[in-house]
Amino acid sequence: MAGKGIPKLAVWKFASCDGCQLSLLNCEEELLALSSAVHMAYFPEASRAMIKGPYDISLVEGSITTPHDAERIHQIRRSSAALISIGACATAGGIQALRNFADVREFTSLVYASPQFIETLGKSTPISDHVSVDFELRGCPISKNQLLEVLTAFLHRRKPAIPSYSVCIECKRKGVVCGLVAHGPPCLGPVTQAGCGALCPTYARGCYGCFGPKETPNTGSLTATWKESGMDDAELLRLFRSFTATAEPFRKESESHEIQNN
Amino acid sequence: MTYRLEANALDRLFKALGTKGYVIFGPTVRDSAVVYDRIESPNDLPAGWADQQTNGSYRLVKTDSPAYFDFTAPPQSWKRLLFPPSLHLFRSHRRNGTLEILEEEHETEPMAFLGVRPCDLRALAILDSVYLNGGASDSTYRQRREKTLIIAVNCTRAGGTCFCASMGTGPEAGAGFDLCLTELVSEHDHYFLVESGSAKGESCVSPLQAREATPQEQTSGREAIRTAAAAMGRSLQTQGLPELLAANLSHPRWDQIARRCLACANCTMVCPTCFCSTVEDSTDLSGAIASRTRLWDSCFTAEFSYIHGGSLRPTIKSRYRQWMTHKLSSWVAQFGSFGCVGCGRCITWCPVGIDLTEEARILRGQAAEHV
Ligand code: SF4
Ligand code: SF4
Ligand code: SF4
Ligand code: SF4
Numbered sequence: 230m231a232g233k234g235i236p237k238l239a240v241w242k243f244a245s246c247d248g249c250q251l252s253l254l255n256c257e258e259e260l261l262a263l264s265s266a267v268h269m270a271y272f273p274e275a276s277r278a279m280i281k282g283p284y285d286i287s288l289v290e291g292s293i294t295t296p297h298d299a300e301r302i303h304q305i306r307r308s309s310a311a312l313i314s315i316g317a318c319a320t321a322g323g324i325q326a327l328r329n330f331a332d333v334r335e336f337t338s339l340v341y342a343s344p345q346f347i348e349t350l351g352k353s354t355p356i357s358d359h360v361s362v363d364f365e366l367r368g369c370p371i372s373k374n375q376l377l378e379v380l381t382a383f384l385h386r387r388k389p390a391i392p393s394y395s396v397c398i399e400c401k402r403k404g405v406v407c408g409l410v411a412h413g414p415p416c417l418g419p420v421t422q423a424g425c426g427a428l429c430p431t432y433a434r435g436c437y438g439c440f441g442p443k444e445t446p447n448t449g450s451l452t453a454t455w456k457e458s459g460m461d462d463a464e465l466l467r468l469f470r471s472f473t474a475t476a477e478p479f480r481k482e483s484e485s486h487e488i489q490n491n
Numbered sequence: 492m493t494y495r496l497e498a499n500a501l502d503r504l505f506k507a508l509g510t511k512g513y514v515i516f517g518p519t520v521r522d523s524a525v526v527y528d529r530i531e532s533p534n535d536l537p538a539g540w541a542d543q544q545t546n547g548s549y550r551l552v553k554t555d556s557p558a559y560f561d562f563t564a565p566p567q568s569w570k571r572l573l574f575p576p577s578l579h580l581f582r583s584h585r586r587n588g589t590l591e592i593l594e595e596e597h598e599t600e601p602m603a604f605l606g607v608r609p610c611d612l613r614a615l616a617i618l619d620s621v622y623l624n625g626g627a628s629d630s631t632y633r634q635r636r637e638k639t640l641i642i643a644v645n646c647t648r649a650g651g652t653c654f655c656a657s658m659g660t661g662p663e664a665g666a667g668f669d670l671c672l673t674e675l676v677s678e679h680d681h682y683f684l685v686e687s688g689s690a691k692g693e694s695c696v697s698p699l700q701a702r703e704a705t706p707q708e709q710t711s712g713r714e715a716i717r718t719a720a721a722a723m724g725r726s727l728q729t730q731g732l733p734e735l736l737a738a739n740l741s742h743p744r745w746d747q748i749a750r751r752c753l754a755c756a757n758c759t760m761v762c763p764t765c766f767c768s769t770v771e772d773s774t775d776l777s778g779a780i781a782s783r784t785r786l787w788d789s790c791f792t793a794e795f796s797y798i799h800g801g802s803l804r805p806t807i808k809s810r811y812r813q814w815m816t817h818k819l820s821s822w823v824a825q826f827g828s829f830g831c832v833g834c835g836r837c838i839t840w841c842p843v844g845i846d847l848t849e850e851a852r853i854l855r856g857q858a859a860e861h862v
Contacts, residue, residue: 412550
């Protein structure tokens with residue numbers, strides 16, 4: 230990597246639940262190897278030692294929701310040789326981006342006793358809306374194995390083996406009987422990017438779309454089929470409004486059901 | 492010679508296979524479907540269950556028949572046992588400046604495949620032509636295949652998406668089985684007709700203590716298979732099909748299919764003859780250990796055709812067309828047969844119910860039958 234000696238890693242948090250950075254600490258078996266491969270220079274969740282930048286790799290969790298954060302991300306970019314955004318919040322805006330479909334002032338007036346002290350942006354946006362990002366690792370939360378793969382790839386200057394194809398491919402490789410065809414709960418697997426190892430379909434639940442849209446996602450065909458089998462627009466809208474609701478293809482799909490709803 | 496084995500003596504077959512050291516794989520009910528898995532006795536078979544299949548839908552229903560083999564093509568084929576979805580090929584270690592390659596050991600026990608449908612039997616022959624092809628044979632496939640005993644079961648009921656009769660692959664088993672069974676159920680009678688197709692198969696017959704089948708019983712067997720042949724859920728006119736598809740690469744129909752197709756790859760994953768794989772390399776954090784894994788791949792992904800500068804098939808249209816023309820056209824030039832055996836899995840397991848027999852019919856300019 231860029232610097233001399235052992236590469237410096239920093240982990241940053243924006244609007245998020247911390248689940249993705251915890252994946253790093255969850256790398257129990259690999260943690261020792263990780264701590265000898267990188268220097269955890271800035272990781273408040275794990276250590277009080279806070280070593281100044283520049284950093285070789287910055288992992289950024291969370292979305293941008295305040296004017297302060299919109300400034301802070303630029304400083305981080307400037308002090309990082311490589312910036313990797315991790316998780317649905319950082320790569321798509323996260324569940325908090327549901328505010329993008331409504332008026333955030335209404336929410337703050339309902340939630341906070343003194344909303345006038347709340348300084349927040351009207352929209353929750355991914356890191357890549359603000360600065361250039363070297364890699365986006367999807368997931369809500371991210372998969373620990375994919376995180377290790379991306380870190381290893383960056384350390385050794387090779388392309389990370391992170392597929393952009395559907396969850397269905399992982400599901401079929403695993404030998405799961407497709408619930409969508411065999412008993413019918415709606416499953417977003419055919420339009421969602423792989424990475425979770427088909428976690429929900431393995432337990433007979435439809436995919437919720439945590440990893441966001443796969444490459445060439447044909448959401449319209451899937452919802453047209455479900456509409457024919459009796460689902461209504463309100464249900465279809467809700468399916469696409471969850472963890473990655475503002476990822477472009479999913480946003481467009483849910484909005485198309487909103488228009489028809491009125 | 493054809494034998495008659497009483498249905499209640501089927502456990503003799505399991506015992507004979509067990510004595511010969513085979514691990515038995517066969518149909519059993521799991522997760523609302525009939526799947527191929529390890530089985531130990533006739534009790535594990537899906538007696539009294541039948542599947543209802545149509546495009547994009549599979550339902551298992553209880554029947555009052557005692558038949559063990561009333562199912563048609565299960566969600567996945569035997570492919571995954573011979574050509575595993577994920578396989579570690581090798582690891583390498585870097586030690587003191589030298590590279591050491593450690594090959595993975597892939598020892599397999601002898602396997603008996605019990606309940607191979609005629610379409611799937613033909614699919615195994617197609618996989619053989621791909622993976623046991625002279626100098627380019629695949630070692631793990633060969634190792635597994637050589638240790639596999641095949642017990643086919645003729646179909647006496649066709650499924651809603653079956654079209655083996657069109658492809659000439661069923662519902663009666665062709666060449667390639669070690670044993671072949673036909674299950675016959677009537678009000679007062681339940682038995683199997685048993686034929687052997689190899690010396691390996693023949694050696695399993697005597698422990699069955701089955702008597703020779705009468706000409707009448709053999710006729711009943713043939714009639715039952717004919718019933719299935721007459722009740723195919725789908726059909727495909729294959730005459731001139733390779734040329735027809737090759738001549739219609741710019742047909743407007745491809746755009747219409749592309750609007751429906753999700754490029755999700757389910758069709759290729761479930762197809763018993765789709766054989767594409769990719770290799771993924773990974774390193775450990777230190778960079779001293781690297782490993783290579785082979786994974787099932789699909790022509791429906793963008794990565795599949797990625798070369799320097801981008802994907803050769805960026806559109807869903809180009810991917811569906813590649814798949815269908817390979818199965819029903821260019822496969823013939825490549826391997827001397829169709830790449831489709833008419834099992835209907837790609838139709839049933841497509842989340843939006845795209846039906847290649849229907850698409851072929853439209854490309855031929857004929858009217859739709861199943862809408
Ligand atoms: S269960 Fe969902 S993810 Fe799995 S194959 Fe079916 S549609 Fe795809
Ligand atoms: S396609 Fe033919 S051989 Fe295959 S399951 Fe259907 S009827 Fe049986
Ligand atoms: S193309 Fe479809 S019908 Fe033909 S063998 Fe493959 S899965 Fe079966
Ligand atoms: S034909 Fe069906 S199963 Fe195949 S990629 Fe398209 S939508 Fe998926």
